Amino acid sequence: MIKLLSEFKPTEAGKVVRVGGEGRMRRRLLDMGITPGAEVVMRKVAPLGDPIEVTLRGYELTLRKAEAACVEVEIGDR
Amino acid sequence: MRIFALAGNPNCGKTTLFNALTGATAHVGNWPGVTVDKREGVYKKCSEKIGIVDLPGIYSLSPYTPEEVISRNYILGGEPSGIINIIDATNLERNLYLTMQLLETDVPVIVALNMMDEVDKSGDKVDVAALEEKLGVPVMPISALTGAGIKELMTRAVALSEKREGTTVLPSSLREIVELKAFYEKEGVSSPLFHAVKLLENDELELEFRGAKAAREKVCGIASAGEETAAASDDCVDYEAVVADERYKYISEKLAPAKTRKTTKPTLTKSDKIDRLLTHRVWAIPIFIVMMFFVFHFTFSENLFFLNGFTESQAWMPSLVDLGLAVEENGETVYNNFGVQLLSVIYDGAVFSPGVILTNLLNLILDSISGGIVGGMESAGAAAWATGLVGDGILGGIFAVLGFLPQIxxxxxxxxxxxxxxxxxxxxxxxxxxxxxxxxxxxxxxxxxxxxxxxxxxxxxxxxxxxxxxxxxxxxxxxxxxxxxxxPILTAVAGGIVAAFGxxxxxxxxxxxxxxxxxxxxxxxxxxxxxxxxxxTPPFIMELPAYHRPRxxxxxxxxxxxTKHFVKKAFTIIFASTVIIWLFSHLSWNWHYLSDEQMNESILASIGMFIQPLFTPLGFGSQLGRFGWVFAVAAITGLIAKENVIATFTTLAICIGAYMGEGTEEGIEELAGLISVIQADTGISMQAFTAALISFIAFNMTTIPCFAACATAKGELQKGKFKWTVAFWLASSYIVGSMVYTVGAWVWPLAIWLAVIAAVIALIVLRNKGKFDITKIFKRKKKVKNTEAES
CATH class of the missing domain: 1.10.1760 (Arp2/3 complex 21 kDa subunit ARPC3)
Known part of the structure; x- marks a missing residue:
């Protein structure tokens, strides 16, 4: 099942399928390792509901829900 | 001297390595990207001296932040004869992404595999030889923190050949890259491979290169027509994603396996536990507020842990005077003996915070130095103007500034x-x-x-x-x-209000x-x-570094x-300005020395009196009468350094006889004296005067910062933005100051201010919705004029 990263709940995990968005924001997402095939685990949501924290490629990354909405992820088993 | 550049991700220990190599005193931080300056140093423990340049921490050579642009330009600029690429061995994958890009340049590269001690500790293993073979450049395991492997790293770095040709791991788009590379080679650009790949990625800096856009269109245009991508997109292949994807794919397939993990760790690490609390849904913000409170409490509080109660009425601790250990004389406290004076550093009517204790201690030392020098000059029979210049002008000014150092x-x-x-x-x-x-x-x-x-x-x-x-x-x-x-402006003026009006x-x-x-x-x-x-709103995509104990x-x-920065500032800008101000305040227009009592005739006074009416809407202008110029002068001297504001008050209060005795560091008594003198002189109401004084603080807080900050801002802002920034500061301080004054003095102007604010908000909202356009009015007028001219 394909889901947007912004809709993930904590502890959910999956594989990136497609990175949308445009310009510098997209460039940054790609540079930080959010590329097709990358495995991401949703860690938590910030106290005020946004941004979110995910684990990928062995480190912690934070991004806003608006940015996470550009990332399509295939949900798999952990 | 050959120069090597240190390049790597933020938080990979780059600055620690720089310090270990050069012994320099560069700052290391854990905030991603804290290394914002290009730092230089020299490595001497080698056969030849090697220049080391510390580049800002970056994740990629795409021009996303100014730091990435700085690093990229420096690396491609031809100055470094090699790059030492530092990699955090505990996080190989993302760190190697930058390596992939560095390898595309023609600059020789050596990889320093940092934090190997931590890898060993966790039981993981990294196959260094395998990495070296795959990357095609030397790889050296080091620990910047303990210093292990650094010498070997430098030995191999020095032995690097002068020349290297860029290599890439991108297989699929090779044809386009080769063609674009040929374009750059023809243009005679160094590192053509790097430029070719960046151009393929649609890099904005690369597209600015003359002819690059056309070259890309030509090459990619063929690509989209020739392959089956025509149906997929109307433009061409999404090279941006393809390039990043292939780099990471190569890393995770070929390079990452060099590291073998002992076990996958399902248990919560210590870092995770701390993180759970600090970013807790409910507790995160209260914890943050409490932490900030204690930071400021430990720095500035004169009533540590509120031991002396939360309000004046709860206070129970006796002051040193109450205890009979000191006596008040002419508004100055005289201590019974040196021991009591030392005690007053820590306690006087309340226990002080560490910040205040250090400040008191430093001031105690500085006061005795200044007292000794002035006393010595007086006994040596120096002229009054000389002791005045040295004591009040030079020492008073510098020491007033140094006095803040502990708290800062x-x-x-x-x-x-x-x-x-x-x-x-x-x-x-x-x-x-x-x-x-x-x-x-x-x-x-x-x-x-x-x-x-x-x-x-x-x-x-x-x-x-x-x-x-x-x-x-x-x-x-x-x-x-x-x-x-x-x-100090805040504490002195606020203290002055309390002392003068009670x-x-x-x-x-x-x-x-x-x-x-x-x-x-x-x-x-x-x-x-x-x-x-x-x-x-700009994107927020940021690494959250692992927690670790501060070193x-x-x-x-x-x-x-x-400390260095501050002391330098104290002895240069502030030194010069205090001397100038002292001279201006003790010289008349015909260059005669004026004693303190004649201050009203000085150059400074006439400048102050001239601009005094400007501050009338802010409450500290003409309404403060014949001594009101002191505030105008203090506002001017504050432009040089904010420390000067109180120093000016101290000097001028003594000069116009509003305060007897030697100046104090805090300036509270001087201001209180000044306030009483002005009030007696003009008969201004207490409410209006208090409002004016608070407006004065507000003005200083929101106006042009000190020279040092202005110079920095000018350097950091884009060209042409600085003059508008200065105008912005002037406007903001004028508006905030007059708002504070009028509302504080009469309350009813609040209604006007609120109406104005509401109108401004309404205009902005309407304008942003496109329903109202100020420029249209002007444009229409212009059009009319143009048509008139044509006819």
């Missing part, structure tokens, strides 16, 4: 601890939602809160902000976060002024982001950096 350092120490531990990044994470409302990202929080310490490092720190408009807006409001040097509470006034500054900053941010600096050495290096 204590504040910096706390911020460095929060930064080094990784907590600052979490604060950005927690508060991003709030800051987005103001039109900036959570990252802008860091420079803003640093502004409470000093605007100079704060402005430099804005380089971690990716968006230019966000940066400009942040730099402009940084001075509103009242810096360490402005605190009303209010100095702490409450001080706190309220801090809050006013923050509110002004928020309002201005929102205003700018909706008008002149309009733009989308003592790093902290000390950081503090030493600050």
């Amino acid at each position: 350092l204590v504040l910096f120490l706390f911020f460095s601890i929060l930064e080094d531990s990784g907590y600052m990044a979490r604060i950005a994470f927690v508060l991003d939602r709030v800051f987005r409302k103001f039109g900036v990202s959570g990252r802008a929080f860091m420079p803003m809160i640093m502004g409470f310490g000093c605007s100079v490092p704060a402005a430099i720190n804005t380089r971690t902000l990716a968006d230019e408009k966000e940066r400009t807006a942040t730099i402009r409001v940084i001075p509103f976060f009242s810096c360490g040097a402005k605190l 009303i209010g509470n100095a702490d409450v006034i001080t706190f309220a002024m801090y809050a006013l500054g923050v509110v002004a900053a928020i309002v201005c941010l929102m205003l700018m982001r909706n008008t002149s600096l309009k733009g989308e 003592f050495k790093n902290l000390m290096l950081h503090l030493w950096d600050k």
